[in-house]
Amino acid sequence: MKKLVYTSALSIIVAAGAVAQSNITQYNFDRVGNFMLANPAAYQPYRAVVGVPGISALATTVHNPSFDLNVALGPDLDGQESVDYILDNIQQGDRLLIGQSIDLMYVGFRTGNGFWSLGVQSKTYVNFEYPIDFIELAVYGSASDQVGGTLNMKDNFTEVNSYINYHLGYQHELMDGRLRVGGRFKWLQGVGHASLAKSDLDATLNSDEWTFNTDIEANIGAAIDYQNTGAGLDPMGVLFGDNRGWAFDLGVSYEILPRLEISAAATDIGSITWKSNTTTYRSKGEFTWDGADYNYGSEGGGINGDSLLNDIIEALEFQETTGETFTTSLPSNYTIGVRYDITRKHGFAGTYQMNQWRGRTYQNFGVSYIGNWSKWFSFYASYALIEGDNTNIGVGFSANLGPIQLYIMTDDIYLATGENLNHANFRFGMNIALYRKDLRGYDLEIEEVEVASPPVQENSDNSESQENND
């Protein structure tokens, strides 16, 4: 059982950064080719896109909607007040999500009315649902008024997952480009996993005995033999091991009126089956801890905190099973959006996203401003409700410096101001991107100068001339 704890802790450290469970921003930011993964039918403005290996798209998310990390960690509250603040604000089901994704490789290219994309992406995330009773037990103690000698945990959803996503997608434009349909197949290679498949625990904690009623199942799977640290790292085992799965994405976009487009996407519908280096820990039944046994003839060994904790864990009689196969589903997203381009440079969008995972539904809603101010620069801003947190104002930029595209964005600019740390999200990357000749809303001849290079210096006459072209 300790291995599960250690593995989870290690994975949290490794993640240190996130997969975006909210895709409100990237769903509409079509100037970044990689964001096509949020909607396979998203408009692709490029003839070809090649991601710079390793830095094509990096995304990090820390999402903690129940309390503000800025308040909890800031200097205004002392340690005791911070702990009280946290406990006052977390509710059953609240979670801490940490994730990270890196596009190791991304390529997209156009063939006629179609657009192909393929790539390799590394994803790691930690979903930690706060076990409130455990936290209160740790803080207040079993005999405190707050805990009252009872402990109840049910259906806690905590999972650490890391996998490699080999994906191939295709999008086709129909009806002169007014309708786009797209799909993507993902072949998944599991790297590491730890989760609580079952986590029901009722306990009565008195000074004469602690009784437990458990139905707990914890799974661990890994591409490497984590129990044999001397075995060394087998890269092929990590990249093409036995922990395999698949998933698919589907999307559709339709321009129902000029400049008014609706879209829908379902992504990450799939699962991974863990077969190699798996260990399952189970505890089911009624158990009692009533103190360390000192049997006649024993040496009368010591009592200390470690031995007590070990004894209590042992009292739960966890059964360790190795080699069992288990399957874990991905957190799947269902997104619908509507976008209206007021002009060819300024548009607005509304997006609703439903994220489903292990029977839980997380909902996000946002409105966005999309400013494709020129071919070489786009600005994006959004306001979003993310899992009930209403303090998310996002901004983003992309700059196409010739064929070199740089972008950076966040779902919550308050991260930068330090006023609210419920949600911290950050994406950036670098691609080689070549615009398609029939870029939507642009006349090639008029924009030829902009496409060729960014404006380094303009006189007032030229500036006026371009403004008139809007």
Place this chain on the structure above:
Amino acid sequence: MKVTTYLTTLLSAAVLLSCMPEIDTDKFTNYTYRGEWGIPLVNSRVSLQDVLAEDTLFTIDPDGGLRLIYESDSVFGFAIDDFAAIPGQDPLETTVPLDVPSLNVSTSLGTIGGAKFKQLRIREGSLKLEVDNPTANSVDLSVTINNADISGQTFSINLTATPGISSQTVDVAGLDIDLSNNGLTENYLSFEIDILSNGGATAGQTVDLALTYEELLVGRAVGYFGQRTVAVPSGNFQLGVEAFENFLNGLYLADPTIELVVSSNVGLPLQLDLDLDGVSTAGQLESLGLAAINITGPSVIGNYDTTNILIDRTTSNIVDFIANVPNTILYSGAGIMNPQGETGTDNFITADGEMQVGLRIDLPLALRTQNLIFQQEIGNLDFGGLTEQTDAVEELTLKFHVENEFPFDADMKLQFYQNDVLTDSVLLDLFDAAPVDGNGRSTGYQITDEDEVLSGDKINRLLQADRLVMTITLNTTNNGNTTVKLYEDYDILVQLGVDAKLNYDL
């Protein structure tokens, strides 16, 4: 869109990104943990069956009553050399005239304690023959032991005495000697000396012959072995009763017995004065106080005779001896051979002669205890970070729950030691005796709940302790005045929990 617009936008973003929140993680280093915990620490159920499983010395009577039996076939013993020893012998010196064909000489075997041997078989030993020949020529002699043979062959040896002094030593192992001279006497030795060649000696010339038995060990003996004292080889043995190891004193058994078992194939009366002293774990010595023991031995060679001597409360100090809870028993003493002197009955012993003294300690556990002390150490204590601060525990209550089927009540003294220095202690009325019926048998459980609230200083000393010594004083029902019986199905449950309110600076 002008370049300045782009630059302004980017600059604004950079400014925003530079405003990272101020984080104060140091505040948690000053966090005072004030958790209140109720934790079961120890849960120990000990039954006498557990003890029995560990200790092979316990037996169970048909009624389930317990009996502790220690047996040893041979605590100490005597062998043939203890009873039939032959001291160093003086030489038999004779002048041998060279002008006669032969002559006979005789002497008596030297013995100790007035022993009078009639028959002897020499197990080991030698005969030294030394000749002083003053003549100018060598002389050939033959020496025959008249009343001795080896496997039926008369023992005879030839020797050539060169001019001057010469000597020869011969092995006499296996020599059977009839020292009775055909039933007429004891310790009788006789030699015949034949002059095989006188070397041309003239009349009146002689040689001097000296015959000496050396380092004789007896292989068989018949006769009177004398009246003397043989020492009991002193030594000790561990009683090895694990159940007693932690008890100090105060265990009064109603009917303890020790049976001494003396097995002997030596035809020899022996009065054994045996000292048995018990030493407790605490080093306290208590003597068993035995009277002299008389052993007759078998009357026929080759037979074994077993003498059983029962030692009980009427013949010894056995009650106090056991009450001392002996862990080691020391033995020593002496035996007097033929204490009645020479009675006319021959003693006998053979090469395998032995007298083994074993014992059987039989302790039916019908007992009363008055302040029977039990001690147990709990070492390797480590209260972790709690020891680094004073007053880290604001309140501490030790909660004892005892379900006792034993007819004892117990008080406990818990002593706190730090670096082998006693720093504090607490006293607890730990549990009360179970009720007993008229036969001294427990009729149920006595449940005792005892809370001990520790003060601030006591808590600190407890947390600083690296060792606890638990001393439990046991008294049987009615303050140790009622005799009770122990049965194998008795058990006791001791649960220790704590309620602790912490005040611990992280």
